[in-house]
Amino acid sequence: YHLVPALLLVSFLVLFKRYRPGHTRPGVVSARGSVGEALGLVSTLLLAACILVFPNTLGANPAKDYVCFTGDDPAPLAPARRIANQVPLHDSVVVWNRFHELDSPSPGRLLASEMDLLIRYRTDGKARNDSRYELDNWNRFDHFLFIGFSCKEADLESVRTLIEQRQKVTLIPQSTYFDESGICSSLFKIEQ
Structure with a gap:
């Protein structure tokens, strides 16, 4: 229309x-x-x-023709969808997306906002972005999701230590996902 x-x-x-x-x-x-x-x-x-x-002949029909601002090829956004699928449905999540930072590589950096948006959709809006510079009160959150380009044990342990010291919470590792695009995510359970 x-x-x-x-x-x-x-x-x-x-x-x-x-x-x-x-x-x-x-x-x-x-x-x-x-x-x-x-x-x-x-x-x-x-x-x-x-x-x-003739209501369906004068323009886009949202029941049949979906509006997509990225084009017809879903492949470039597939890594963001796979990462978002690692988040539990309807749980409140704090997301630390390393791809918003300046030193992150381009494959994930292009998808950083898309990942955040898909995670918000999956959690019904109960997701919040955080970074190493802005860590607030996490009392109402169930999980912590770290998204980055390196999920080595040493990197995850340093992130976990930083969060536990600043937030006074305990992070229990639940799962780590390595995507074929080089993006990885690690999910932790937050215990107060």
């Missing part, structure tokens, strides 16, 4: 152009004005009839 507002605007502009004050002298009907009014009225009625009779 992308073209409908534009067509309605053009039709109404043509129709209402004929009703400008001073367009014709009072009491005198101009043949040119009548033809313009009739064409404007007919085009508006025709457009309205088309919308009512």
